[in-house]
Amino acid sequence: MNEVSEKSNLDVKNLHVGFQTKKSVIKILNGIDFSVKKGETLCIVGESGCGKSLTSLSIMGLLPKTGNITAGEILFDGKDLAKLNQKQLSSIRGNEISMIFQEPMTSLNPVHRIGKQITESIRLHQKVRKKEAEERAIEMLRLVGIPSPEKRIHQYPHELSGGMRQRVMIAMALSCKPKLLIADEPTTALDVTIQAQILELINKLKQEMEMSIVMITHDLGVVSEIADSVLVMYAGEVVEYSDVKSLFRNPQHPYTKGLIESIPKMDVEMAELPVIKGSVPDPMEMPTGCRFSTRCPYAQAACFYEVPPMEESEDSHQVRCWMYSERWETIEREGILDDCSRETAASRELIGG
C-alpha cells in the first residue's frame, strides 16, 4: 500500500499544514500520508476538527489565506500540487479534480440559474460554444437523475430541494469528467433516504467515469458502503490506514475502536451508547506523545511523551499506536520505554500532563 505504483492517482506524502497567526504558526496537519489508486474510493474519517476537511482543501489548493502547506508533497498525475501557483491550480480545479461540499443549500449561487452555473464550469475548462455547453449541462443533469433537466436549467437554486441541489453540485463537479472527486461530507446535511440515493449515485458515476474518490465523512455507515480503503484521522494525524474490510473486521487503534463501538446497532439493545470521553485536544496544546493519549483507555505513561510510529500491523493495515509495536511489552511492564525517558515521565506527571 505504501509503494508509489504507476496506478496510483493521488499520492499525499508527509503533508504538513500550518496556520499563520500574529504570533506564531499553529500546526494543524502533521505529516499526512496516503494514496488513492485509480478508480478507488478512499474515506477519511474522524471527529470534527481532526483535519479531514483541511486535508481535502490542501489538495484543492483552497486553504484559507492564512493557511499554508509547510512541508510535504501532493502528487497528482506526477505533478506536485503543493508547488503549483494559483493559476496552475485553477486550471486543474473543476477540471481534473473536482469537489463537492457538505452544504448543498448554500453552495450554489442564489442569483444565477442552475444552467448558467453548470455551463460556467464547462466553458471554463473546455473550448465549447454556449449551446454545446448547455447541452452538456442537460446531459449531466440527466445523468445525476434530475427529472426534466431542460426545464431545470432555467430554475434558480432556491426552487430546488436539498437533495436536488446536491445532485446539481455533483453534475457541476463531474461536468469536465474529473479524474478525482473530493466529496466533503456530501450527505450529512440531507435526509436519510436522500443520503442513500446520493451515495448510490456517486458510486454509480464513479464506475461509469472511472474516477477516484476521496470522501470525507464522520459516518462509518457511509464508509462501509462505499470505501475501498479508510484513513482514520485524529487531531491532525493519521492514526489508522487500512483497506475497508480489514478495518471493520479488525479495528486496531483505540480511537477507531471507539468510533466503531459508538455506531448505534439495530439488533443490540443498549442502555447507553458508548462514547469516547473527552474532546479533541486544542492545536495550541497538543499532547507531546500520542495525541490520543489524553482520551485513551489503554494509555500507559510512555504514551504521553513518546510519539508512536506508524507501523504496518498486518497486510495493508497500518496503525499509529504503541500497542501494536514490538516495544509494547516493555511499555506495559515498565510503564515507560527506557531509563533516559523515565525522568521526563516523572516530571511530566508532576506537572500533571
Added chain:
Amino acid sequence: MVSFILKRMGLMFIILFLVSVIIFSLVNVLPGDPALLILGQEASPEAVETLRQEMGLNDPLYVQYFRWVTDVLHGDLGNSYVDNTAVTEILMQKIPVTLELTVISFLIAFFISIPAGIISASRKGTLLDYTSTLFALSGVSIPPFFLGILLIFIFAIGLGWFAPSGYVPFAQDPVQSLLLMILPAVTVGIRLSAELTRMLRSSLLEVLQSDYIRTGYAKGLRERGVIFGHALRNALIPVITVSGLQVGTFLGGAVITETIFAVPGLGQLVVNSILTRDFPVVQGAVMFMAFAVVFINFVVDLLYSFLDPRIKLAGGTK
C-alpha cells in the same frame, strides 16, 4: 409579483399622505403672515384682512389643507408670494439643474466606490484597504460645506482650474455647464462614494465567506472571475437597498452644495424660500423632494426583487 407591487404602492400613498400633512402643518405654523408678505409692510390692516379672506387664510386649517391637496392633485401647487410665478413653473426650472447635479454625482460615486469597495474587500488588511477605509471614513466625516469650500480654495482660487461658482444650463453650453458642475458634483459625490465604499466593502466581505464562493473557486475560477461572476451581484443587493435610503441624505447634501456653489437648483430654492417665507414654494419644493425619496425607495424595492430571484417566490417561476 403584482400583489407585491400593489401592496407597496398602497403603502407609498399612505406615506405620501402623511408627508403632505406634515409639510402642510409645518408651513402653516411658520411665523409670518403671507398676506402681509405679498402686500408689503406698509399695507393697511384692512387691505391685509381683505387679502387674507380672499386667500382663504381665515378658514379652518383642515379646510385649507383639503383645498391645497385638491389643488396639488390637479397639478396646481399655487403661486409664489414673492413674484406670483406658478410654483410648478419654478420647479420645472429648478429640477433639471438638480437632476444634472445628481447624475454627475452618482457617476462620480460609482466610479470611485465600486473599485474601491472591491479592492478593499479582496485585499483586506493591506495598505490599499487601509487607504480606502480611511478615505471612506473621511468622506462620511467631512461636512459638505467644508468640503465644498476646500475644493473652491484649492481648485478655483489656488489652481484656477474652475470657476468658484455659477451655472450654465446643459442645453445652452454642455462643456461650460459640465465644467461648472464638476466641483459641486465632486462635493456631493465624495460623500456618496464614501458611504457606498463602506457598504460595498462590508457586504462583499460577508459574501466572500459564502459557500458558493468556495464553489466558484472549486470550479476553477480565479479570483477575478469569482468576484465579478459571483460575489459582486450578491454584494450589491444590500448596497442598492441601503443606497435607496440614502437619497434623502443626498438631497440634503445638494441643498448645502447648491448654496455654496450658487447652483440654482431645488436645494437653493428650498433654502431661499424658507428664508423669504415663500410658503407655496417651500410646500411645493419639499413635497417634490419627499415624493422623489418615496418614489425612489419604491423603485429600489422593485429592483431588489429583480436582483434577488429568491424574492419572486410569490409570483411563481420565471
Added chain:
Amino acid sequence: MELIKVGGIQKEKAISPRKTMFKTMMKRFFQNKLAVVAGIFIVILIFMALFAPVIAPHDPSEQDYSKILKAPSAEHWFGTDEIGRDIFSRVIFGARVSLQAGLISVGIALSIGIPVGLISGFYRGAVDEIIMRITDALLSFPSLVLALALAAVLGAGLENAMMAIGIVLTPNFIRLIRAEVLAHREREYVEAAKASGLRDWRVILIHIFPNTLAPIMVQATLAIASAIISEASLSYLGLGTQPPTPSWGAMLSAGQGYLSDAPWIAICPGIFIFLTVISINLFGDGVRDMLDPKLK
C-alpha cells in the same frame, strides 16, 4: 456520531463574572488604536469646551480693527477675521456650541425615541402601525431639509436648532429600538417574565430595555457626529447659532467670502469640525467593536 464537545471557552464564560467581561471589553477597545487616539482627541475637545474662557488667549468677540485679516502668527495662532477677532479663541468657544449641539440633540432624540420605540415594539398592532407610518413619512424628508424647515418654524438660534435636529434624528432611534424589542420579545426570558404576571412596563424596563442598550449606545455615538454636522450646516445657512456666539458653521460661512485673502478664517474651523466628526465616528466604531464584535 458527533461527539459532544465540551469547549473550554464555553466553560470559562459560564464562570466568568462581570469583571472579566468588562476587562475583555476594555481590552477589545484598546486594541483599536485609532479609536483610542480618537477618544483622546474627544477628551481634549471636551476639556477645551469646558475651560474655554481659561484656555482661549483672547476674548472671542473682542474686535481689533488694527488687526484685520491677519495671517496666523505667534500672537494669533489661527489668524484673525474680517473684524480683527482671534480665530483660535473663536474655534475654542465654537467647540462648546458643537459639542452641546451634538449631545443635546441626541439627548432629545433618545428621550422621545426610546419610549416610543419600546411601546411600538412591545405592543405592536395598531399603535405600532401608526408610529411606523409616521416614522416612514418623517424619513421621507431629506433630513437637512426637515431640520431647516423645523428651524425656520421654531426660529433661528442654537436651542431651536438643537430641537429641530433632535426631532429629525428621532425616527431612526424609534426604528432601531423597535427592531431590538421585536428581536427580544419572543425570547424565553421575556415570555417567562410575562407568564409570571409582571406588569407590562416592568417587563419592558427590566427585561427588554437593558438588552437594547448596546446598539443604542453605538447608534447614539454616531448620531452625535451627524448632529454636529447638522448644527454646523444650519448655522452655515444662517438658521442655527446666531452671532455673536462663535459657531464653527457660521465661521465657515463668514469666511467663505475671504477665501482668497484670508483662507484661515474658513479653513481652521472647518478642520476642527472634520476632526471632531471623524473622531466621534472612529470612537463609535470602537464602541461597537467593544460591545459586540459581531456587529461589524
